[in-house]
Amino acid sequence: MSEKITFADKKRKTVERAEFTEDGRYLRKVRSFVLRTGRLSDYQRDMMNDNWESLGLDYQNTPFDFEAIFGNNNPVVLEIGFGMGRSLVEMAEQNPGRNYIGIEVHTPGVGACMAYAVEKGVKNLRVICHDATEILRDSIANQALGGLQLYFPDPWQKAKHHKRRIVQPAFIERVLEKLAVGGFIHMATDWENYSEHMLEVLQQFPEQLANQSETNDFIPRPDFRPLTKFEERGHRLGHGVWDLYFIKK
Secondary structure (H helix, E strand, O other): OOOOOOHHHHOOOOOOEEEEOOOOOEEEEEOOOOOEOOOOOHHHHHHHHHHHHHHEEOOOOOOOOHHHHHOOOOOEEEEEOOOOOHHHHHHHHHOOOOEEEEEOOEHHHHHHHHHHHHHHOOOOEEEEOOOHHHHHHHHOOOOOEEEEEEEOOOOOOOHHHHHHOOOOHHHHHHHHHHEEEEEEEEEEEOOHHHHHHHHHHHOOOOOOEEEOOOOOOOEOOOOOOOOOHHHHHHHHOOOOOEEEEEEEO
């Protein structure tokens, strides 16, 4: 009998991420991060290996067939960087009329997310452990998404690192290609400077995006976004949290 190849075996190689020029244009692939294995517990590893066929998705250079994957035509919401995945699983559980895909490069987070999804019996969720920019570029068809969620991404707070922030004009251009008309972009951060950057980038697309804020900037924290560990930490430290919600026209 052939030796079983585990998820960890398949994911040992370094993952590269796209980098952008100062004006947000795709530049090249750099070693801006590697696959973050962290401390993967035996339980998390087993959950990934045992449930990858039903809850996991691998990168592919052709678009996913969401109807075949989920068995329905419900809108698909993509979340980038779900951390430990608790809030993502809760959203999937609370919204059975939507399908969710989460991307995360922190393998303990992927294992924890899968474990919680199994515990909750969630079926409308799939998890990817790969570079989000490559998934958007290659694995998702144009106008295939009903929404994008980006909660508490790395703020790269030093000015010299701002070009590494995922929210850049080129990234939004790509997202707009993948969003169906009426699809949403929902972002949240506890870094005020990054929130201002996000708003500035999103406002560069007035013909394609409509801000849902009554004041044309940020919205109050919506009830449908579960409280994340990052947000709880921010509250304890006295940080504010800024939500942005835009709809594709």
